[in-house]
């Protein structure tokens with residue numbers, strides 16, 4: 103008896119293709135899709151496509167790297183560098199949007215002028231961020247959800263977001279070493295100009311006040327998500343992190359948040375925070391505050407947890423005492439901002455923790471209303487244990503040019519516990535009458551149940567399904583010999 107996996111899912115080597123085809127590319131017929139996938143563990147791709155029924159590009163471009171760097175002649179020389187490998191000496195001249203300067207000494211936006219076009223889109227005939235689609239490049243962050251909440255217009259305020267100083271060890275590390283590290287830790291990244299991960303706490307190059315506290319913890323080395331996130335978040339990038347709970351996400355976003363805050367001139371924050379962390383539950387709200395407590399204390403930065411069910415006036419009193427960090431559940435936070443007791447004008451570092459859970463709990467309207475009150479030239483980090491379409495949609499709305507980090511298995515990566523076998527046969531050796539079925543939302547419930555029953559019992563061998571089958575298929579299907 104052979105065991106068959108419970109549900110067909112893409113193998114690791116075709117991850118990017120499958121992702122583009124099935125998940126990130128709902129309107130691909132409207133856009134241009136170009137993917138170059140290499141077998142083995144490395145896949146690169148570029149995709150330009152539009153969101154469903156909208157001119158707004160869902161995502162400008164993406165490359166998956168993290169295992170083996172393959173050649174792809176469709177990339178320009180500048181674009182062919184997946185990781186930044188520079189130190190900070192010529193990256194300090196920030197542009198007014200708080201964007202990261204390029205490795206050529208200017209900002210990404212300056213780069214457009216220097217090279218007479220956007221290198222990422224020129225090849226495909228247009229600039230997704232500007233003229234071609236008739237809008238502002240920041241349209242993707244236009245959180246136009248709640249008509250009763252005026253959008254905050256803080257775009258003109260210059261923001262510095264890049265506080266990263268790459269450690270010489272990191273600068274000198276070869277791409278092969280980086281690729282091996284990512285492979286060994288089951289990490290993959292999609293994005294442009296991604297900073298190299300750090301392998302040790304020392305390499306994170308945090309300021310003394312944080313470094314000292316890190317060394318006092320009983321930690322051996324950064325967790326996988328911390329290794330990759332710290333350089334990115336410290337240099338002002340938007341980050342999407344897909345990682346399981348308990349992977350050390352809190353410090354992954356909180357330590358760069360502290361550096362961000364410490365670099366602000368005005369840290370009094372009596373009417374509202376600089377860093378806002380939204381969490382789905384009271385428990386998580388308290389846990390985040392607790393995990394980061396030692397570090398915020400070392401920086402003499404107050405952090406306040408705000409959640410429903412607790413006394414509102416004492417939370418307000420804590421805020422009024424000055425709290426650069428606010429960790430909050432969407433309901434109570436909305437309550438406080440709607441009543442005018444709290445403003446989010448100062449927020450420049452926004453974290454959405456366990457975003458998938460927040461959506462599951464029906465918090466999307468509140469989240470949208472809150473994000474609408476925050477300036478658009480902020481830094482945003484979004485965390486989720488899963489990567490469903492709703493989360494991708496939210497990410498495309500709230501984040502700008504993010505780096506997407508996947509640690510460990512996600513729903514798009516083949517489950518290592520499932521044994522997969524491929525047998526190549528001649529036409530003559532094919533098993534006659536392999537029955538197959540398909541399952542999708544247009545089938546009524548009775549049909550779906552019967553199709554699933556046939557598949558479970560082995561009456562049908564192959565099930566081709568949309569994500570309606572993503573839950574409840576059970577673990578193992580026994581295949582008749």
Ligand SMILES: Nc1ncnc2c1ncn2[C@@H]1O[C@H](COP(=O)(O)OP(=O)(O)OP(=O)(O)O)[C@@H](O)[C@H]1O
Pocket residue numbers: 320321322323324325328346347348349350351352353386389393
């Ligand atoms: N580098 C590290 N090495 C060892 N332990 C760590 C490290 N970083 C954080 N931790 C500890 O791991 C525990 C879990 O971390 P954390 O709460 O950040 O996980 P998480 O991914 O946010 O999980 P959740 O989704 O449940 O909040 C905490 O007690 C934290 O102190």
